[in-house]
Amino acid sequence: MISNSSIKVRIAPSPTGFLHIGTGQSALYNWLFAKKMGGKFYLRIEDTDRERSTKEYEESILGALRWLGLDWEGEVIRQSERTQLYRTALEKLLSEGKAFYCHHSQEELEAERQRQEFEKVPPRHECNHKDLPLGKEGGGIIRLNVGNSIQVISFEDQIKGHIEFKAGLLGDFSIARTVSDPLYNFAAVVDDAEMEISHVIRGEDHISNTPKQILVYEALGLPIPLFAHLPLILAPDRTKLSKRHGAMAVVDYKKDYLPQAIVNFLGGLGYTFSKDLLSREEMIAEFDLSKVHKSGAIFDTKKLNWINCQYIKRLSPEEFRTVSGIQEISDSAVPLVTERLEKLSDAQEFAYLWQEPVYEKELLNWKTSSPEEVKNSLTQTLAVIEELENITDEALRSDLDKLSTATGNKGLVFWPLRVALSGKDKSPDPVQLAVVLGKKETLKRVHKAIEMF
């Protein structure tokens, strides 16, 4: 891979909640792009909102990113630790008259907004007292001096193509509460510039923030990065994925899904790879930012489950024990479980593989066969197993088939045995169960079943 030090991207989550699945996808694409281009991928925590940001959420976000296998470059960058940077930039704009203190009250602003909506004109705030000397006590927030500009702001989105906005529609938008308390659109620009971010790859809900940020870059005299806006992941009702749609945090998926499944699913939701299942390396090799889709995709749990199934099936016994936390399961029992598992936590349904099952006697009955016939069948099966030196699939199967042929009722032989071994009406083939359980345990369970009559 060619190293390209000029390519720098970042993911900038705000620690006001767990890592959202959409942010996870955004992180993935940034990461893929950086790896593909030989660039660098950074993590910046946007914690300028002191009220809502917490250390716990930050920890959780870092953990989720690590779980997904999206490693970042160097130290985590926190906006709360870079106040001086913003202050310097803010004071510069203020002294140059490019920014000013707004003295309107929140009530006035609210009334203005409502009036504009009523008059069907663009909602914007243009101040009429920009020359007022600040007054740190009397002054309100700091706004960028945009005014009634006729400038057209345009940029070539790396995914969506040409996009343009009229600057005048933006108004004098807010950039900071105070010189040491910047707002998102300002802090993000200062940081991206300072970090020399070359490509800002983020969700398309940020498209409308882009013209504001471009104006800030221009006011500061800073080079403007390239932008790429990712389509949003949608809920089944085609609206933005949110809390009411259930699980939306990456950590919510940890107990049931393999990270590789999540990565493949998220990747495939906005990009067409050559196949459904591929390693991170293969994804990197195929990735091309300009080929990311333009329209949003619905989060389809069915597809995710299928991908998860495929990866679970490929798990080695050791890996399975690690991800499921089930240490008691034997090597030979693992394939029996992994072949029919959709979600990791469902593995508990196969607990009979490592502990004696508890079940109702009625479950042993096979269709119309009488209890006597069932008991008799189990007794014969018991005899067959006792004859075997140790249980092998081939030997036991052949013996049980003979038994079935004799009675002319295969179900009468296999069904009660399955229930005796698993305690369930659904399970892997009883012969396979017996092999996995071993002669001693199998005999014990069949005995127990017979004693129930």
Add this chain to the structure above:
RNA sequence: GGCCCUAUCGUCUAACGGUUAGGACGGAUCCUUCUCAAGGAUUAAAUCGGGGUUCGAUUCCCCGUAGGGCUACCA
């Protein structure tokens, strides 16, 4: 309301301006079968509408329509 983005099977999508519009997930049917799962075979299912441009439009342009996003002293 304003600004912006988007539009192919139910879902995710493929298709140098020329294809019987392809694949995957999901569904259905069948095979296998003691149950479940897996597997195999078969199958239904789509170009939002209207205008252009063109010999020819899913593809390019315009207008509608629909959906989505943003519209904070959140990010």
